[in-house]
Amino acid sequence: MCRLGASTMAEFTGGDDYQAEFDPKAYLGYFKFGEDTLGEEYLNFSLKHYCKTFTSGVVKGDTLIDIGSGPTIHQFLSACESFKEIIASDYTYRNHQELEKWLKNEPGAFDWTPVVKYVCELEGNRGKEAEKVAKLRKTIKQVLKCDVHQSNPMDPIVLPPADCLISSLCLEAACKDLTTYRIALKNISSLLKPAGHLVLSGVLGCSFYMVGPKRFSCLVLGEEFLREALSDTGFIIQEFEVLVRDDNIDDSCDFSGKFFILARKEEAI
Numbered sequence: 001m002c003r004l005g006a007s008t009m010a011e012f013t014g015g016d017d018y019q020a021e022f023d024p025k026a027y028l029g030y031f032k033f034g035e036d037t038l039g040e041e042y043l044n045f046s047l048k049h050y051c052k053t054f055t056s057g058v059v060k061g062d063t064l065i066d067i068g069s070g071p072t073i074h075q076f077l078s079a080c081e082s083f084k085e086i087i088a089s090d091y092t093y094r095n096h097q098e099l100e101k102w103l104k105n106e107p108g109a110f111d112w113t114p115v116v117k118y119v120c121e122l123e124g125n126r127g128k129e130a131e132k133v134a135k136l137r138k139t140i141k142q143v144l145k146c147d148v149h150q151s152n153p154m155d156p157i158v159l160p161p162a163d164c165l166i167s168s169l170c171l172e173a174a175c176k177d178l179t180t181y182r183i184a185l186k187n188i189s190s191l192l193k194p195a196g197h198l199v200l201s202g203v204l205g206c207s208f209y210m211v212g213p214k215r216f217s218c219l220v221l222g223e224e225f226l227r228e229a230l231s232d233t234g235f236i237i238q239e240f241e242v243l244v245r246d247d248n249i250d251d252s253c254d255f256s257g258k259f260f261i262l263a264r265k266e267e268a269i
Helices: 016-021 022-031 040-053 093-103 113-122 129-139 179-189 223-232
Strands: 059-068 082-091 140-145 162-168 192-204 208-211 215-218 235-244 257-265
Touching: 016 215, 022 040, 022 082, 022 093, 022 113, 040 113, 040 192, 040 235, 059 223, 082 129, 082 162, 082 192, 093 140, 129 140, 162 179, 179 192, 192 223, 215 257, 223 257
Parallel strands: 059 082, 059 162, 082 140, 162 192
Antiparallel strands: 192 257, 208 215, 235 257
């Protein structure tokens, strides 16, 4: 989750709403394997693509920055094999606390064991869950405050440009309109080296999602807009996968499909 700017559209949930009402434990309920949740459907889609992307040998380097990590770690499970350092980030302090709790293996931390097991199986490393967890905890070096509406999203910290930038389910929740999305995309791209990779995933056609009893806004995105916005920001799209939603029974979120994008930042002339 990232900061949501003050909105002239009163119905769009803003940063103050996230600080006051976003419950990471309720949100993590979406990521329980074996309960046939929308989160599990998203996990299956995204984890397969993360595995393919980060085990290909093409997307690798010293530093990976995640924009809007929320309270989750699934997005790092394959990436930690290809990067020496991972920097997680989020706008809300509760998500920072939840992440730190897992990193320190404290009581009450969310149990990611089923997800870790699934990723190890995808990678052909069945039975190596303990090694995967240990490696990830060692690789995540920092959990920082992030605000995608700042020209430097990590302000006041200035980070060296990263080899890879990932972001999942963040910008569509952080941006009230398409113009704001474009600006946020430009802001986060400033954290990436020329020729570095962007791994972007999220949902299409989504206007809201529920976290416990609280309804949070989402910017409705389409494939054509995303392609155009990335190109205009200086990215060359290398992969763009869309999976249409196959059921509309669950009313906790109204997305129509999921997307996964791998893009490369154009080199400076």
